[in-house]
Amino acid sequence: MLDESLLDSPEGLAEADHRALLRGTAEAGARVRTAARHAAEAGVGDLKPDGRPRAVLIAGPGAAATQTADLLGTLAGAGSPVTRLAPTGVAPAAGALRWELPGWTGSVDLLLIATPDGTEPGLSLLTEQAYRRGLTVVAVAPAGTPLAESVSGSRGLFVPMAATAPYDHDEPLAASAPGVLWALLTPLLALLDRTGLLTAPPDALEKVADRLDAVAERCGPAVATYSNVAKTLAAELADALPVVWTEGVSAGPAGRRFAAALAELSGTPAVVAELPEALAAHSALLAGPLAARADPDDFFRDRVEEAPALHARVVLLRDRPLGGLTAAPAARELALTHDTPVSELEPEEGGELETLAELIAVTDFAAVYLALASAPR
Template identity: 55%
Template sequence: AGACPVLRLAPTGVAAAPGALRWALPGWAGPVDLLLIATPDGSEPGLRLLAEQAYRRGLTVVAVLPRRSALGEIVDGSRGLPLPLATPPEREGTVSPWPFLVPLLGLLDRTGLIAADEEAIERLADRLDATAERCGPVTPTGANPAKSLAVELDESLPLLWTEGPASDAVARRLVRLLAARAGRAALTAALPEALTAHAALLSRPAETDSGDDDMDDFFRDRVEDTSGPRPRVVLLRTRTADGLTAAPAVRELAHAHHVPLTELALPEGQDLDVLGELLALTEYTAAYLSLAGQS
């Protein structure tokens, strides 16, 4: 598999509504570059303007979007490549990645960036089915990694510390899901920088049991307690290029500050399978925390 630099184009606008967002190409973008658009809608005016700008500057445009959309017509008419979604995504606060998975994997395989032939996609589908069985609602908490993680994250401030590019993507996804679906805050940082970036969060005074010597604390008005949730470090690791790991330093720091630590086991298998399983785990975990908030 090859490699190439990837730049995410962040939108601007006066509101978060799709019709108010606009995107702009960087000044250096030209005929040797590829513009990849992925949208569950296809009617956004800003994306249509972006596709037209890319055509004028000679970029190749590929769009993963619903069939028979306004953006798809523009991309097709400008010698671009519209890739239809397998199934329409659900209308929700955060767009699910699963309808985009097969079209994007096919594109990346054809461009040589990753190896994702038909056999690899079938293997990934089997892996996701197995993950759904382990993380589904009928599986008890003790044997369910998503329920177990949700229980540990409940009433805490998750600090997601990552190693490896795949784990970075998974952590960012989990932060968005927790905010959008469960209304919960979480922070993420890559190791080893996380050891210093979040150090002040670990240094908050611990809530310890002081026995009979502090009865005033026992009878304090907890309604007025503004201390907030206690931090919990979540160590999320995938393979790194050099094989080095800061995991021992993470354990030592968490122990020194009496901060609970959750280590997510690194799944076995190919990188694509590992990424798919971890993304599925985040979906289930956020769903269970959302249900907990409604009870």
């Protein structure tokens, strides 16, 4: 059950936030600036590539690397050579993940390693394998880790990861924590800008940081629920199954990250799909037992001792579609036909990176508020 009174208590939220999630979310803009500075100090801005790499492979553990690859691939466009390199197995002795390069990779390819840990032996072995194959290796990870030494020893480029733990805490840092994403993503955006795969010059990254700061002002813990879109969304998703529908290039990866953050931070399952395909993919879901009007047994039974029934709620994340074509009216009509409520988020105007950052920031705040207000105490 969601404790809505906690949402309007900044002190209570701070006390419940054992993993420093709110502070990490609020400081996302600062993380972008720090990560951009680390990338510049590592020499990313001075690189002069011979041309676009044939393929960009991204390796790393868990949700952090998956979301980074998803975002970079989306920003690079339909002809993107960006591919997530999934683990191939687990080493029997140590229980560590293993990665293997595809057999076709060579000197015209680029390997990016993104990890908030840096102690994974499988990634160090992957670095050595890439060196033998002639791949260029760039890694973002905490400084002083075995991976940092391996990359530097293999003549790769290592970028120290911006700190993501604002203060000491006992619980492990979540892979979906906002600080992790921006600390890993920002240096790689700067790097791929130099290769010509996407556009993310220093001034664009500064605008991203500014947009994240603006969202933190609108959605921070001191802002009351009635005027705080993130707190409102968290309250609306209490005891609901979020059905996340996205429209627009930027909204797709933001919706997938939102679903992952809900699952990891608050244990809330969610389904996600892009419009217009979502209308066919989820129409049966909205018409089934999760529909708001689906309520078995008679109306007059005593519900006081019952747990609230789980019903679907559509969350519509929209970027401004090109050409003005939109499936949003059809999405609203489908949801309302099945008495399913709809929550909508649409960013303010700006560049692609800015609108993406705003959607991610608002949904990050919502996921954190839901996690804190629904956690047992």
